[in-house]
Amino acid sequence: MVDYQSISIVAATEAAMPEIVELFLKQQTRQHVQNPSLRKERSRTDIEMALRVYQNEEAIMALDREGRVRSYAQPSVWELNATSILFSFLSARNGIVQNLILPDPADKDAAIVSAALLTALDSFWRKSGTSGDLIRWPSSDNCKWWDEVLDEQRFQLDSMCAFRPLQPFFVSQLTIPSLDIRAAKQDDEEALVALFQEELHFHERYTPFVRRSDQGVNAFRRALGRAWKNEELEEGAPLVLVAERAGRIVAMVESTLLTISSYDQPGFTPPGRYCCLDNMCVHQDFRGQGIGRLLLQTLEEVITSFHFDLEGYMLWFNPANPSATQFWPRVGFQPLWTTYQRLHGKDS
Template sequence: MNRSPITIKPMSTKHIPEVIALNQAQAQRFHALDYRLTPASSYERIVTLLAQHCQNAATSLVALDTAGRVRAYAHPALWELESYDSLLAFFTERNGITHSLTLPDPDDDDVLAVTEALFSALSTFWQAQRTGSDMLRWPACESWFEALVLGQGFILDSALAYHPARAAALVEPRAYPGLHVRLSQPQDEEVLVKLFEEELQAHQPFTPFVRCSPAIIQAFRDRLALQWAGKRLEAGAPLVLVVERNGELVAMAENELYIWEDGEEPDFMPCGRYGHINNLGVRKDQRGQGIGRLLVQAIFTSLAPFKLDGYILWFNPANPLSNPFWQRLGFRQLWRTYQRPHAEASQGTIGV
């Protein structure tokens, strides 16, 4: 393992060709390991992206070896959430992130020294921004990264899983006597809120970042209001399906339409239209009876007319219920997100 000194400096125009070459090599490596990941971008596309980074207030960073060669790149940034944002159930109001994280090949001798030096510089930037939590993401197919970031104080947060639309079309429907799936209605709202709260609480033992508050519940109600008002998926409204058993609502799934366009960050997926399963909750006393599978089956059917390229969702691989459930239904991990909460920002409680 090469422990030669690594220097972190602001990126300048002379570094751009090497950053592009490193970025393209990394994307090709990812795509070779998992064909579902975005292939390498063109030279022109990366030039445009780097120019956008340079226009932002934050400084783009490069890691240089003793010969002055670029060995890594990152554009640190701050991701701020409003007090009413439902994502505060999982993140803080000020989150440290990085765009276009580009690292050496894991087989290179200097990969550990380069990555540790770059992470130290990122931490310094985030500390200056007084972040409540810091986040990193990396493809699930490269397992070496996880051991490294866990050593830096990060914790596995969640995984982005993908299910191709063509495979969903081949799923053989199952019959579930006594269960009925329908579109949610305004009179369901209080039961939906209870299911949403129960879902967040179920995450608590496995996802230490999860929190609940009146503002988060209100954000959920606001999303429901878009559907009650007749808004369309393309306009940002959710599609909320529910399951009834003998007239009693026992489960729900909140779904959205995600459209990834060329040049959009973060580039989790190739450009296209995706159904996003945002929340899926089954009442605790009704689990293990096929209700979750029935809901996913109904999601595939309900969203099929939107000509999707696939379905995506986030889940915690450490959760012994959700991990095998999604795998059995054909969802495969693409990305993993790691979070490092700061002590003063992690004192929130679960429950309202």
């Protein structure tokens, strides 16, 4: 048992489940009021089922001096597949937490309770030999003390998952003379890889968590390979569009279909199917000319033609990147949840 001032961190018990569920109910109500785009509020029964999906002997809770449950977490470890494209964004072995429940931000001791919980999570992850750790939390449920608690544990702002409803991107159609938007073909692969690497390089100046890696490039090539084999989007193949000027590929957008289930973590995204914008890059010499807007306009036309039953569009962007923070909200994307990351050892 770890004591943090007036708070004790102990193993979660079955007897405490009703209190834990009640905390979850209050938390989801508060967060949904802050941002109605988050997943709809769940019933007490659904919450208990969701908690039990990830329940394990490592689950912990914070108790105050009166023995009341104040917070809860299910720590675990996420090890990347050796061929994952996420090696360009995450460490190989990541500490994560499922079903994180924190005190109401208005509680006087909310910072103390949260700091105690994160200290216990840190201990678990270090014993598990993680090379980096992640905290995911609704972007709208934020306050100064939460930022300070994360900062004390060396967590930094990493990315935001943003959502856009399924509606037209633009009221009027955009055209750019001498620019063609078309489906990518196999002969484009080297140009696409170069754009992918340029995108990573561009982000390296804003965050320590994006890096060029052989695993990431190879994974991107494998994804393209599925498109070259004419695999269907519903089978997991990407849809890749390119912008071409005078025979030169100057931009690309790559998207896939992403299905979110009722039990997918961190549990903030409404269940359903989405068009996920995995990569969009405009060559640095051609930015600021509306090419990104035209790519999105064409992507929307293509996706609409498939008549998929979609909830909307999703993407992850780096909030430290000024271009991204200006562009994506302007075209209708609003943050759902934020990822904070930290690295250990040689990765830090």
